[in-house]
Amino acid sequence: MDKEGFRKYLTEREQPVPEEQIIANTAMVEKLEEFLKQFGKTLETAGEDEFEKFSAILVKEGTNTYLDYAGISRYAFFIQNMNLYLPVLGIFDGGEVMNVLRERLGEHAGEEVRDKILPQKDLPPLGMPDKEKILVTREIVKKMQKTLSSADCKKILADVAHGLPRDFRKGEREKYLEAGSIDEYLKRKRENAIAELEKHRDNGSLFYNQYISAEVVDYVKSRPDVLSGERRGNTIYHTKIPYMVKEYLTEKDEKMKRYYACHCAWARESILDEDVDVSDSFCHCSGGFTKQPWEAALDQPLEYDMVKSVLKGDDECSFVIYLPEGVE
Structure with a gap:
């Protein structure tokens, strides 16, 4: 890992990354680098398969935070390994959808209905593989269709809007x-x-x-x-x-x-x-x-x-x- 180059990349950008994040990001990249050795891979040669295996470990350990994934995405972009960068980017894409859906269910249908359809304990973890996400989506939509009118389902899902803040387009x-x-x-x-x-x-x-x-x-x-x-x-x-x-x-x-x-x-x-x-x-x-x-x-x-x-x-x-x- 090019620690010196990575630090320079993070500190000299238009919006410098805070020191505590640099330390955390560096530690996460070092952890990934060590993990890759068992596959004969490096940070420069790793791709989607290796990242998915590593992500599963993060989910299991509970270290699957935005900051941890950001460290990997930042380093992958720094070294221009797009085969690693794009899968990490996919983690962030729609990462808040189910959390926002739970919020919108509470706002539009009430907490009792919200907890019946999507209780807090059933919120999927950040880093869940896409092939597992579809199982979650299928069941939640089924519960919504069983509990709510089609008009309410449409209104609630539309209000999720990919999980973006309501003022995103102001x-x-x-x-x-x-x-x-x-x-x-x-x-x-x-x-x-x-x-x-x-x-x-x-x-x-x-x-x-x-x-x-x-x-x-x-x-x-x-x-x-x-x-x-x-x-x-x-x-x-x-x-x-x-x-x-x-x-x-x-x-x-x-x-x-x-x-x-x-x-x-x-x-x-x-x-x-x-x-x-x-x-x-x-x-x-x-x-x-x-x-x-x-x-x-x-x-x-x-x-x-x-x-x-x-x-x-x-x-x-x-x-x-x-x-x-x-x-x-």
């Missing part, structure tokens, strides 16, 4: 007011989204979890509903950009195409698992996430419907967001 209001109209706001939103993809394409950097090719940019440019959403009458029709776009565009197998489209770590593996069926109702979590920036921009709650979902057999996920009357 900056959209200012952008909308500066634009002066929905059409201009959407135009700028689209231009910025394309520009961001082109930047990642040109400098070879990650767009969340994936690298962007010229084919990916061309695909998004050809689909105005993808990524930013498209105005259709008094609605916004929004199709999610696939989770792994390059693989999605070249894949011929229908099931694998759906798998590459799905963003949800709590549901994606069910597409490939014949024995586990996660209801597409869970996709309302994504519906809430999709309408969140529009609610922030227009400063009011909005209704939406799910049009397509890979969990119900479609090859993409799409939502229609209903704009309020009289708002330009």
